[in-house]
Amino acid sequence: MTETARRSMMSRVRGMMFKLPYMISCVEFEDFIDSYLDDDLPPRQRRIFEMHLALCAECRAYLRKYKASIELAKSAEAEPVDVKVPEDLVRAVLAAREGGDT
């Protein structure tokens, strides 16, 4: 069986499984990701979300990469917020303000 055929068959099996009671599809799972990461899901929805996560390798891989890319963005942009501002910028702002007042 080719990889594409195997994936297609697995997808059909999962597609049927996720129609069972208390199951959600990957599309529905997607809608709850941020609430799950913010720990903002009510207990029942959280259990349903985690059941899908336990059964779906694709969504587990997706969620891992989704979280990793958020962390990468935070670390790439991490710099002290109160960066030292050059004196000439402060002087220029004050001068511009005085110029605006006149």
Add this chain to the structure above:
Amino acid sequence: MNDTGTGRDGGEKPVDLSALIAGDGRAVEQFVRRESGWMAAVCQRILRDESLAHDCVQNAFVSIFRNLLAFRGDARLKTWMYRIVVNQALMDQRKRKRLREEPIDNLELEFYSDGCRVELGQSPEPSPEERLDSKQTGERVQTAIDRLPENYRIVLLLRDIEELTTAETAEVLEMTENNVKVTLHRARAALKILLEALT
């Protein structure tokens, strides 16, 4: 007029708005010194150019001082200032050559017709030549952020990097909170696609 703090944690000394409006030179200078750091960081993240970021801070301060009387005090001063700084930076950005945004079609999530996710799983391990140091990784990630459509990029920067709340982001960008949530999710999902090789 009431004093109002700009610190998001509420721990900073409140700003004396009356002194600023009255043009008290000392109060103005203290205010500029205190606020220009975070403003420069926001402009730098949007414009990716230190000199342009400094010009942007200067213009934003001009707007802030010009409009202080109109500040109604029903928003936090810092949220109000964020709106002015972000708008100034976006205006400056639009005047420059546009960033190379990725077509939105390339950033759509993929599902099979039965609602199952299309996901490749583990990315292949990079070869020793392909491995990036942390500086190169940081540059690659910043480039990916810059390729996001502008509305995705700005919501991602405010929520995930500046760590504004959903309500604050909605106020700064004049969007509904629900729209901020939806856009943030799309932005994160799009960034995940652009960073596939690094995750």
